[in-house]
Amino acid sequence: MKSRKPIPLLKLRKRKHSQPGQSKKDQNLNINQNEDTDQEQAVPIHLHRELKKNIEYIKQMVGNSSDIVIREFDLGQTGEIKIAIFYTDGLADKSFVNDFILESLMVNIRTANLGSDVLSKKNIYEIIKSHSLPAGEINELVDFNKVFYHILSGDTVVLMDGFLKGLSIGSRGWADRGVQEPSSQTVVRGPKDGFSETLRTNTALIRRRIKDPNLRIETKQIGKKTQTDVSIIYLKDVADEKLVQEVKARLKKINIDAILESGYIEELIQDETYSPFPTVYNTERPDSVAGGILEGRIAIVVDGTPFVLLVPALFVHFFQSSEDYYQRADIATLIRFLRYFAFFLALITPSAYIAVTTFHQEMIPTPLLISLSSQREGVPFPALVEALMMEVTFEILREAGVRMPRAIGSSISIVGALVIGQAAVEAGIISASMVIIVSLTAISSFVSPTFNMGISVRILRFIFMFLAATFGLFGIILGLIMMVLHLNSLRSFGIPYLAPNAPFILKDQKDNFLRLPHWSLHSRPALINQQETVKENTASPKPPQPDEANQ
Template sequence: MWFKKKEKFREVSSSPATQIQEVVDIENDLIKTNLQQNLQFIKDALGTSSDIVIREILLGKEETIKAGIIYTDGLTDTTSLQNFILETLMLDIKEIELLGKTLPQKNLITVLKDVAMTVGDIKEIADFDVLFTDLLSGDTIILIDGYDQGLTISNRQWVERGVTEPVAQTVVRGPREGFTENLRVNTALIRRKIKDPNFWIESKKIGSRTKTNVAIAYINGIANDEIVNEVNLRLDRIIIDGILESGNIEELIQDTPYTPFPTVFNTERPDVVAAALLEGRIAIIVDGTPFVLIVPALFIQFFQSPEDYYVRTLIGSLVRLLRFLSFTITLLAPALFIAITTFHQTMLPPALLISLAAQREGVPFPAFVEALIMEITFEILREAGVRMPRAIGSAMSIVGAFVIGTAAVEAGIISAMMVIIVSITAISSFVSPSYDMAIATRILRFAFMALAASFGLYGITIGLIALILHLCSLRSFGIPYMSPVAPFNVSDQKDTFIVFPLWSLLTRPHLISQKNRVRQQNPSSAKPAPPKNKE
């Protein structure tokens, strides 16, 4: 019986591949000259889909020419279909016939495309693979009896979200516009900021089922050609059923999959993408998501905010240093508290040591278990606040943390100092402008807590050495992840830990752009200075 079941499983597992092969053969079939055969082929391929509209009409003065119009209800602009396509075919057909007679060297398909139709984008199609892709994208298909070609008319229209302020990446000062789920709207938002003919956008379709539109944007002459070729190569290697969000692309093209640190940057702000393109980076825009990918992505980049460049230099530098300090607190604060209170009590002042000992007098758990309980509880509250309705999510998180922390201290399960440490750590984790980097820090915090509970400060030191070695081994599309710190570059330090004035940022990042590194031709004229006294 076991061998029979195994044989049956082999038969079932092989059937999907056969079905996929049959679908591929159907999609690669060519359009026939018989209209009824073509329409029946489309009906059989799409099944009983109620949103696919197929209409047959008669053309010509004597209504002798048969034609078929196919479109997807809900994705096609029916107003333009009625006013510019059906009206042209059914009412202006006499003029079309005259044009066809005066242009005998052209067939009716060419006349409709070049002369008759008053819509913008029209192209000829010859196979069903392209026909199905355009039809299910919202285009209108015209097939005429006696011709083995058809016309695709671009009149896509669907309900979409407008350009609004980004939710995940807010700033105090800066543009308030964010990307949407429409690919063309997103490219237009970037094009508004970079009006350069060298700003190139290449398009691809990824996903055998979804056929998701993906655009690669870069500035020719600034972006490294090798990185551009590498991006195209990695995208062309993707063979998958569907791409639903840019996170699917990110997971399939990143250099190192087994690392908590993000090696591909994502943003929903057009100004961030424009600034990255001007530095020589490459943007990957995916249709259906407001998050745009930027490569190569470096460690320092996840601590930079667009607001740093919209305020004065001293303010931007101070805020950026606070981000690095918050990163250190988030990563090491609980581990240091565990190590000192467990192994190195002599490092504390006597008054503080007595206070901590008094707080922990009735606590039944060691410091590591105590911190673990509080950290897991806070992570649960954080996720609950994110998933709950926005009106009550933040209130629930604050009240929940306050009530649980107070009750745990009064019950003698957790010490008051541990609640303070965990609270400071949680607040510091929200300072990071990048959500992906904040998650990586939260994951590593538990590893450092375990090392501190096992070996004290020695364990933390070993963990830091391993973390630095791991960061230095990472690469993002061939660029060292820790540059310009490792390898060290003096000129790129102007925009690393602190922000230098814009008039002093003369060159682009050294390893990102090596073709056109000069940003400012005459920096002395851009440097602010008081007016000279004419006397």
């Protein structure tokens, strides 16, 4: 049986300029294709030649904020050279500023051997730029937009009297959480490091795993007020160029005041808004992101959050864990089947119980039917109301456990569930069998490796319960058909959401429901990657000739 040819990247509908009847999402994304970020769109205000006027303008714009430090000093034989440095207290590394910037400009430059050059007002700019600053990151500034961006990002800006340009020195050094174990996607075997809230730390964790010069990290600022750094990371010779351009185009269209978390980006670039299923993958694990990049996916890293986005994201991607590739192939395959089974349990267990006990009692064995009937003898509510009461109560307990302080959150949720469930059964409000059904459903919903797919199941579960209470098993089957049709209509950056199952791609089945041994995983997904599809060269290298071996 031959596999189908890979489907080319589907062209998405282009958003037009805002019209009176346009949706809010389209209006937020409405921006000219030829324009870049808001920072680059703003009319540049060039620096003034007089240092005093530059200082006054900066003070005026920041409103004399106490965390903006301005240090003025003089250079030259008679102090004729006026210089000022600007940095934000708390964002810049004070030790670096004092030891490598201020000391270099105020002390070392006076005793430096400049050869034939004499420290003067004419050549002070080139001397400072080329000889005096022991820093690895130095940029030239000519307008105030860049000046404010670097100051408020933690860099140190140096301005000199008599020059229409200045310098920014990389001195970012704010306190961060550091690299810790991920809290949302834990594994038994595998790396324990997770992303943090610092962009450069996150890119370093990915670069540490993929030491390939073709790994591209491109950063831009999104958000008119926050100017949040957003980086896209991909392998140049692996990722599809059309996919890379599509990701850049969607990010370029974003026109919004603030980007405070990667969830903003996810909602603005996703293919389908009104769908319970996620089409953008997010994770705290650097190894998951590195694995996706090696397959041809593109990572989107947002400064200020430990959750990194990965696109395109397919349905099967949300049932795969990074631990699948650290365990043996047979164990990983068994666990994957267990996840899919738990997905269907969490989805239709309450609805199946409602349908069978309400419409299809003949399907239940007689001893079990007698037992269920005796349990429900004193229950005044139908099965649907009974299930809704338990499901809503459990959702409230689950949300309360998340929001409560950690010291008491878990105990409140567990004790609350046990006490409320037992009290409700003894009071005759619900049956004991319903407690078992709801407990099994709740446990099954936690099996999913990704939190957002578990939320999708929680939403759909209530829809299936109403269908089961109305039409019985026929309603459940109708709901499953509609769900599969909806899944078939979804795309993630132009890639069919149910690939490689619909369309069926035979060669990609080795890492779908099954996880074959690593030696057989020698090709990348066909639809995601259309350039370098082979992961490794299976041909054995040619042995050296005898004369070559003796040399």
